Amino acid sequence: MNKIIENKKLSENVIQVTLEAPFIAQARQPGQFILLQVDENGERIPLTIADVDTNAGTITLIVQVVGKTTFLLSCKKDGEEIAYVVGPLGTPTHIEQFGNVVCVGGGIGTAPLFPIAKALKEKGNHLTVILGARTKDLIILEDKMKAIADEFIVCTDDGSYGIKALVTQPLKNLCEKEKKPDLVVAIGPPLMMKFCSETTRPFHVKTLVSLNTIMIDGTGMCGGCRVNVGGKTQFVCVDGPEFDGHLVDFDNMIKRLNAYKKQEEHKYHECKLKNA
Amino acid sequence: MRHLTPEKLQQNAQEILKEISLKETLTPKDRNSIPAQEMPSQNPLERKKNMQEVALGYFQEQAQLEALRCLQCKNTPCIKGCPVQIDIPGFIKAIGEGNNQKAIDIIKQNSLLPAVCGRVCPQETQCQEPCTVGKSLKDVNKAVSIGRLERFVADWERKRIVETPKVKKETGKKVAVIGSGPASITVAADVRREGHSVTMFEAFHKTGGVLIYGIPEFRLPKKIVQLEIDTLKKMGVTIETNFVIGRTRTITDLLEKDNFDAIFIGTGAGLPKFLGIEGENAIGVFSANEYLTRSNLMRAYDAQNVDTPIFKSRRVAVLGGGNVAMDAARTAMRLGAEEVHLIYRRTEVEMPARVEEVAHAKEEGIQFHLLQNAKRILADDYGCVKAIECLKYELGEPDKSGRRRPVEIKGSEFIFEVDTVIVAIGNDSNPLIKQTTPGLNTNQWGNIIADENGQTSLPKVFAGGDIVIGAATVILAMGQGRIAAASINKLLES
DSSP states (O other), X not given: OEEEEEEEEEETTEEEEEEEOHHHHHHOOTTOEEEEESSTTOOOEEEEOOEEETTTTEEEEEEEOOSHHHHHHHHOOTTOEESEEEEEESOOOOOOOOSEEEEEEEGGGHHHHHHHHHHHHHTTOEEEEEXXXXXXXXXXXXXXXXXXXXEEEEEESSSSSSEESOTHHHHHHHHHSSSOOSEEEEESSHHHHHHHHHHHGXXXXXXXXXXXXXXXXXXXXXXXXXXXXXXXXXXHHHHOSEEETTTBOHHHHHHHHTTTHHHHHHHHHHXXXXXX | XXXXXXXXXXXXXXXXXXXXXXXXXXOHHHHXXXXXXXXXXXXXXXXXXXXXXXXXXXXXXXXXXXXXXXXXXXXXXXXXXXXXXXXXXXXXXXXXXXXXHHHHHHHHTTOSOHHHHXXXXXXXXXXXXXXXXXXXXXXXXXXXXXXXHHHHHHHHHHTSOOOOOOOOOXXXXXXXXXXXXXHHHHHHXXXXXXXXXXXXXXXXXXXXTHHHHTSOXXXXXXXXXXXXXXXXXXXXXXXXXXXXXXXXXXXXXXXXTSOOSEEEEOOXXXXXXXXXXXXXXXXXXXXXXXXHHHHHTSOTTOTTTOOOOOOOOSEEEEEOOSHHHHHHHHHHHHTTOSEEEEEESSOGGXXXXXXXXXXXXXXXXXXXXXXXXEEEEEEOTTSBEEEEEEEXXXXXXXXXXXXXXXXXXXXXXXXXXXXXXXXXXXXXXXXXXHHHSTTOOBOTTSOBOOOTTSBOSSTTEEEOTHHHHOSOOHHHHHHHHHHHHHHHHHHHHO
């Protein structure tokens, strides 16, 4: 059982949950994630870690409510408990001095991106941050990112905040500069990561993406999370979650994410009716 | 299909037993004339729609009769076939005499998990293979049913109040056991008994390892495993679930920060193999590990109450011929598939699955396709499985394993319509601990190297079970656990 210290709404469908998890807080490194099961009969879902407080022994998750499990999580009140949390899982991000680094966050993808960006900055990289979302309300962690970025760009699809553009546009501009990026880290919805990878490909700029696929155990045992990377089957939970975006078969991955879509929608609908 | 009801089997046994009890002594001829006792089971037409245990266990009369079939051979070939050398003739004799307590006491001298092993051991290749009775009847399936008798007395005991094993005075020494499957359960019990404090770490939220996530309820009821875990708890073993060694904490942390005096690694074989064929990442292709974990550990079969989804299938192909393949095929049937096809590249003789599981699978309507193998999986525009292309094989010369090597027949490809493919062709070793433990030696397959005492290349660190031997059996894992526990106890004694 893990106690919820604080559960707050960041926007209509985005919550920020701070949980008691001392061992995870201590062990976690940028790029890693957790698996969570809200109650005994719940499903295990992978969620990224936005921040930790090792002194308080807490971890902070930023979660978009998309189905039953995340909805139930959003209903939990401060002081209530989550049945199971396990982690930190996945291979940590390889942090070194690359030089010119661009971190691109799409929607709540900014949450797992933040600790990575911070670590890259601390290693002495020149950090450019591009944040993007559909609309203004969905931009998260802007202040925190701004505080660590050497250059900061924000854009929205509808133009309600920052420049009216997809993140790929400023990314392309940066790639076209004489001093192009040495590394791009793009985290967000699968399509956004796919198009970021397509944007940097012609410029041969190494692009890391962080995948969030269907998982059960998160330790390599089930293989449900597998993706095709450069023609080889890889497990997101142990080989990833970060991969070279130029090698990931995003189309297959996106299809696999929909494997249980009907059943998931049905459960979510049922649950919302019950909790209405 | 012939299926005798449990009542009928009991009645038959009662009659024969009555006849026999009139005789003062039984000659070998008398013993030989006792019919091999069939395992009472749920009706196949019923059970393929439920998750309850298929094999119901012998009745007292059947157990006694089956025990009386044993010739009490002086040279005890059965003991030589048992990986943990249980005194088989001894416990069988006790059952024959109606002394079940004595029988279970004898078994427990060597085995910690008789209710589990009696159900899942491949007896026909172990203790029952060299049985004189089976040899004289020229049919290994007519050997004395040692496994069923083992199960019988273990179940008999479970219905009584079982004393918790005695624990010696606390020594103040600390032992970490990583994993909670059969090897780890054994180590935890044997080490705790000596008075050392034991903490068991399990990555999942439930303990029992493969016995929980892998083997279905219909073959091994979860309450049997739970009882073993409860016993450990009563003995004072601390259990930490949702704790991944290698991630939440490393082996080095356990030694250096947490001051454990010894560590046992029993993490099992946990990295599913895939075929490396076209289409295997299509929607509807699963490792048996995933499929079974969804159903067993997460109870996805109970869709009314549980959130974990499982694929709804109409026509399923299961690739493989081991117990896991049988479990997956039979689970798919229970989850409502119209047809389940098992595809295996050798013949039934070479199948590694237990004979009883193969028989049960067939009775339940699983269709066997032997000497065939998948060549590629075809998907529709949505990326969902629509068919599988197979290739026919014939048996060639024996390979290293002594089994005749299947050789493909060129041009024999054919396409078979399915919507689900479950891959059950084995597991590789999980690299998590290897990658995070400097100095821990592994072999070319990634299995941890341990000597005959279970000692790894690191001081104070021992290992056993599938992570050492590769995917094997519960009894071998338990046997290795026993040895490692003895080594740990010896280490801590000094």
